[in-house]
Amino acid sequence: MAETICRALRDGSLAGEHAPALTIKDSIPSPFGFDAFTHFLCSLSSNILAAKSQSQGIVLIAFTKSPSFYYDLLKSRGIDASSTSKWLRILDCYSDPLGWRDGVGVNGISSTETVCKNVRDLDGLFSEILRLGKEMVGSSKARFSVAIDSITVMLRHAALSCVSGLINNLRSHDNVSCVFWLIHSDLHEVRTIAVLEYMSSMVASLEPMNVAAKEQRSDSESIFSLKQYSRKGKFHLRLKRRNGRVKVMSEEFHVEQAGIKFAVYSVTNEIVSQSLIPKVQFNLQLSEKERSDRENVVLPFEHQEIGKTSEIYDGRRSLSGYATDLITTSASVAEKRHSEADIVGKGEIHYLRDSDDEEMPDSDEDPDDDLDI
Amino acid sequence: MDRFVNLLDETLVHIPSSKGRVILIEDQVETSGDFVLHHLIKRSLSTESSEIVIFVALSKTFSHYDRILRKLRENGKFVFIDMLKLECPDGDEGNGVGGGLMDLYRKIQKAVEVNASTLPEQSKCVTIMMDDLSLLEVAAKGSSTYVLDFLHYCHTLTLENGCSLVVLNHNDIYSSNTVPTLILQMEYLADLIVMTEPLVTASSFVQLTVLNKGTTDEQGSSRRKLHNFHFKVKENIVEYFYPGSRA
Numbered sequence: 001m002a003e004t005i006c007r008a009l010r011d012g013s014l015a016g017e018h019a020p021a022l023t024i025k026d027s028i029p030s031p032f033g034f035d036a037f038t039h040f041l042c043s044l045s046s047n048i049l050a051a052k053s054q055s056q057g058i059v060l061i062a063f064t065k066s067p068s069f070y071y072d073l074l075k076s077r078g079i080d081a082s083s084t085s086k087w088l089r090i091l092d093c094y095s096d097p098l099g100w101r102d103g104v105g106v107n108g109i110s111s112t113e114t115v116c117k118n119v120r121d122l123d124g125l126f127s128e129i130l131r132l133g134k135e136m137v138g139s140s141k142a143r144f145s146v147a148i149d150s151i152t153v154m155l156r157h158a159a160l161s162c163v164s165g166l167i168n169n170l171r172s173h174d175n176v177s178c179v180f181w182l183i184h185s186d187l188h189e190v191r192t193i194a195v196l197e198y199m200s201s202m203v204a205s206l207e208p209m210n211v212a213a214k215e216q217r218s219d220s221e222s223i224f225s226l227k228q229y230s231r232k233g234k235f236h237l238r239l240k241r242r243n244g245r246v247k248v249m250s251e252e253f254h255v256e257q258a259g260i261k262f263a264v265y266s267v268t269n270e271i272v273s274q275s276l277i278p279k280v281q282f283n284l285q286l287s288e289k290e291r292s293d294r295e296n297v298v299l300p301f302e303h304q305e306i307g308k309t310s311e312i313y314d315g316r317r318s319l320s321g322y323a324t325d326l327i328t329t330s331a332s333v334a335e336k337r338h339s340e341a342d343i344v345g346k347g348e349i350h351y352l353r354d355s356d357d358e359e360m361p362d363s364d365e366d367p368d369d370d371l372d373i
Numbered sequence: 374m375d376r377f378v379n380l381l382d383e384t385l386v387h388i389p390s391s392k393g394r395v396i397l398i399e400d401q402v403e404t405s406g407d408f409v410l411h412h413l414i415k416r417s418l419s420t421e422s423s424e425i426v427i428f429v430a431l432s433k434t435f436s437h438y439d440r441i442l443r444k445l446r447e448n449g450k451f452v453f454i455d456m457l458k459l460e461c462p463d464g465d466e467g468n469g470v471g472g473g474l475m476d477l478y479r480k481i482q483k484a485v486e487v488n489a490s491t492l493p494e495q496s497k498c499v500t501i502m503m504d505d506l507s508l509l510e511v512a513a514k515g516s517s518t519y520v521l522d523f524l525h526y527c528h529t530l531t532l533e534n535g536c537s538l539v540v541l542n543h544n545d546i547y548s549s550n551t552v553p554t555l556i557l558q559m560e561y562l563a564d565l566i567v568m569t570e571p572l573v574t575a576s577s578f579v580q581l582t583v584l585n586k587g588t589t590d591e592q593g594s595s596r597r598k599l600h601n602f603h604f605k606v607k608e609n610i611v612e613y614f615y616p617g618s619r620a
Binding site for chain 2: 068187
């Protein structure tokens, strides 16, 4: 499922359509959105390096981490960082977003970074993104991707309408292949999140494993209220198709040292069954052997004549079926069953009547007829 | 005394005090978190580490900290920036609130640059501490946006100059109805969160929770851990112990 997102980002946009956009949102009980962001960033980077993707480069707008952090990250994920000048541009909105810093500039500026000194000016930011992107990919037809590492910070500096305008302009631009961004959902109003979700074709949200923890959000002690403080969580994806169909998928994730890992929903069932079923004396679950035994039981309505093809009655008797029926007379049926039972090794049921009391079990007589009340 | 102090140190020891760490101390009105701040100052200035502490005082005077640090055989350097009377100018005159905080940031930046240059490259370690972030919010006319901008700039300093940032804030002064942006933002930013809270049952003990978000360090090891223990502040020392180990 995370794979679905990687593929969608790789394939990019169709001519005449808006570029696919991905919102990644998280909250304090499960603050691993940035891990998911870097996962998709690295996946897209390796696709670009392998020339599998529509886009030929990434413009990364860095608000929460320094450019050097991203170079280290790419290196640690085994992505060749030496060729970054060909496919990566970092618009550094981290080092000096408001131009407060005086004196010497930020050290170590390379050809791939540009420092933005006024992040409040989103028009300037937009033209800067386009300039960097076009300069990187060269030809006028080639496309590039745009990654924003925190819309949350962007929203602190600019109004929602300006931010959504920027995103819309990016999505509808001919040179943009895809756009993706991260947002911390609990730092904004619900409507802000909704606006951004409307503008994205994919919404990935990271939630804690235990729902109870989520409900405790109203408490002031939020981050500490999680007794089972976990690096695992649920990963939900809402996918909007071109025809308007919406698909919702779920997965679970686990944050490891090497990054975030996604897995199919399996453990959840276990957790749910463990937590919901009350502790009882007897066994509710089947062991592996019991399960296989149960599967081997041939049910009475199933075809039991092993070695013969099963025939489904279609309302008419086929000629061959009629012939065999003639041969098997009623007398031989019992005999045949006997021999078959011996071959297969199946048991038989013998019914011995216990006493004469049951002599007329199906009698129409009322058994309480003789009662004199 | 050592044994008790060790418990807090144990949880803090995993933070390499060197590069780019943000520690947030959250306290409540009944349980002041000042002693954690004092502990961290002492730890930074102790004979072993000999760091430089740049202290931005917003709530307590210099003589207060002087009294606390008097017994300490200082090895590091304590730079005290007195901001007790900090008040940002109104929007109309000068650069407004942002301008006031920008001046403060430049003061810190200068202090960091001047002092960091005196240290050898390997042991470059500067800690910026703030003793009450909520008062900064007051000085900024209640605008958390400016405070966050200011914190962001302090955060950029941590990466470049091998600083760490220690900030104290109160967690019970934000209404639960409105989104408590500042404290939540700080929680996203922080690598380590220390919270003090009162216990309902035992009035003399207070609970201390340490959450190490443990972003992966250079060795590639990541320790995301939640520690929980109780403490009792006494006349001269603070006793730390595991819950239930003391009557």
